[in-house]
Amino acid sequence: MPRESDNVSVSIVVNGESTANQVEARTLLVHYLREVVGLTGTNIGCDTTSCGACTVLLDGESVKSCTVLAAQADGHAVTTIEGLADGDTFHPMQEAFREHHGLQCGYCTPGMVMAAVSLAQEGGKLTEEQVRIGLEGNLCRCTGYHNIVKAVIAGSEAMSGASK
Amino acid sequence: MIPAKFAYARAESVDDAVGLLAEHGDEAKLLAGGHSLLPLMKLRLATPAVLVDLGGLRDLSYVRDAGDHVAVGGLTRHHDLEHSDLLGEHVPLLREAAGHVGDPQVRHRGTIGGSLAHGDPASDLPAVVLALGGTLVARGPGGERTIAAADFFEGFLETALAPDEVLTEVRVRKTNGAGWAFEKFNRRAQDWAIVGVAAVTGDDPGVALVNMGSTPVRASAVEQRLAGGASATDAAQAADEGTDPPSDLNASPEFRRHLARVLTRRALERAGVQL
Numbered sequence: 001m002p003r004e005s006d007n008v009s010v011s012i013v014v015n016g017e018s019t020a021n022q023v024e025a026r027t028l029l030v031h032y033l034r035e036v037v038g039l040t041g042t043n044i045g046c047d048t049t050s051c052g053a054c055t056v057l058l059d060g061e062s063v064k065s066c067t068v069l070a071a072q073a074d075g076h077a078v079t080t081i082e083g084l085a086d087g088d089t090f091h092p093m094q095e096a097f098r099e100h101h102g103l104q105c106g107y108c109t110p111g112m113v114m115a116a117v118s119l120a121q122e123g124g125k126l127t128e129e130q131v132r133i134g135l136e137g138n139l140c141r142c143t144g145y146h147n148i149v150k151a152v153i154a155g156s157e158a159m160s161g162a163s164k
Numbered sequence: 165m166i167p168a169k170f171a172y173a174r175a176e177s178v179d180d181a182v183g184l185l186a187e188h189g190d191e192a193k194l195l196a197g198g199h200s201l202l203p204l205m206k207l208r209l210a211t212p213a214v215l216v217d218l219g220g221l222r223d224l225s226y227v228r229d230a231g232d233h234v235a236v237g238g239l240t241r242h243h244d245l246e247h248s249d250l251l252g253e254h255v256p257l258l259r260e261a262a263g264h265v266g267d268p269q270v271r272h273r274g275t276i277g278g279s280l281a282h283g284d285p286a287s288d289l290p291a292v293v294l295a296l297g298g299t300l301v302a303r304g305p306g307g308e309r310t311i312a313a314a315d316f317f318e319g320f321l322e323t324a325l326a327p328d329e330v331l332t333e334v335r336v337r338k339t340n341g342a343g344w345a346f347e348k349f350n351r352r353a354q355d356w357a358i359v360g361v362a363a364v365t366g367d368d369p370g371v372a373l374v375n376m377g378s379t380p381v382r383a384s385a386v387e388q389r390l391a392g393g394a395s396a397t398d399a400a401q402a403a404d405e406g407t408d409p410p411s412d413l414n415a416s417p418e419f420r421r422h423l424a425r426v427l428t429r430r431a432l433e434r435a436g437v438q439l
Contacts, residue, residue, distance in 0.1 A: 002171075003173045003184065004171035004172060004173035004184070004188075004214050004215075004216075005171055005172060005173070006169060006170075006171050006172075008172050024169070025169075025170060025171065025172035025215070026166055026167045026168070026169060026170060026205075027166075028166065028206075031166070047165050047206070048165075048203060048206075049199065049203055049266075049270065050354065052267070052269060055269055058272070061243070061272045062268055062269045062272060063269050063272050063273055064269045064270070064273075066206075067198065067199060067202050067203060067206075067273070068198065068202075068273065069172075069195075069198065069202070069217075071172055071174075071217065072195075072198065072217065072219050115268065115269065118268065118272075119268065133353070134268060136267045136268070136353035136354045137266070137267025137268055137269045137270065137354050138267075
């Protein structure tokens with residue numbers, strides 16, 4: 001039997017729950033999340049690794065899920081925007097976006113929040129410069145970024161205070 | 165956008181990957197982090213029939229002190245390079261430049277081996293490894309061989325790697341004590357360089373340019389002037405000598421030549437050469 005195959009079996013832990021499916025090898029992680037698992041919180045924006053709307057955490061680190069094959073995530077853990085809140089309680093970064101009005105149309109927001117969570121986990125309490133450089137991979141066409149930056153600074157502060 | 169159909173195989177080892185490549189020849193491509201290849205596949209500019217995924221080969225991810233040089237595993241991610249204390253101590257140019265590749269999400273996936281093997285003249289790390297006079301280690305069916313960075317980049321997206329070879333390691337000299345700088349000009353933070361410059365000064369100067377031709381190019385005329393004791397201003401005047409810069413939406417060849425001279429002067433100044 002040839003080693004290579006058009007279809008692959010993948011087992012991916014998504015937001016703490018095991019998922020296992022047979023998918024086409026060319027299935028992108030973002031399509032796996034949206035269409036196979038049914039979690040549509042992760043948006044597809046540019047589809048060219050530029051805008052960051054599809055950002056999720058792969059083993060805790062931000063990645064653009066339009067540029068990762070589901071097969072590459074096999075055996076790994078993914079966190080999407082749906083996996084951040086604890087029941088009805090927002091994650092500190094989500095709460096900071098709400099508090100500081102870090103969004104307008106909201107399309108970039110799931111990716112923006114996931115990128116911010118990754119950044120805060122790596123950098124602790126963030127400065128404005130760290131946030132502006134650290135979010136270079138996420139585009140927002142509405143806000144002009146000021147409130148997003150405020151939100152991420154506050155969110156990182158809250159995350160540093162809370163247990164991670 | 166979805167890539168064209170392909171068959172997928174996960175490599176269990178480097179030799180396993182070499183075997184799969186040998187079996188499928190030109191039809192197969194290696195997948196490392198996928199941040200050069202997958203975008204091309206989504207645009208159907210690349211349509212390999214077989215994709216051999218190296219992602220599970222964690223033993224190819226390392227930064228090691230190897231005496232007179234530092235050895236970097238081919239699957240080491242940009243994120244790991246930009247946070248490497250060992251590189252910070254011995255090869256700070258590579259550490260700094262790795263932090264300029266793409267954006268944090270890209271750096272969480274993209275690898276040094278993937279970036280070099282892709283051979284894009286607009287990428288940052290090929291010019292850095294060229295400026296450092298690096299050596300690349302490739303493994304194929306006949307065993308291992310080393311390739312000088314100066315001989316590695318052969319044309320636009322073309323390298324000296326054979327279709328059945330895997331780039332396993334990148335060796336770069338320690339630059340302890342030498343000046344260094346990486347300069348990159350682009351319109352938006354996450355973009356490729358319109359022009360970039362990697363420079364090491366000191367006794368053995370190395371200067372290489374990003375996006376000034378169909379391959380990353382060494383600015384030999386600048387190096388010669390530096391070796392002759394030229395000032396940063398004088399040496400940088402030769403930065404575009406022998407280059408054939410591309411024309412695109414971002415810049416004309418003339419503008420790129422101008423940028424090369426200005427960025428080289430800035431880089432040399434930052435690297436400690438008198439203006």
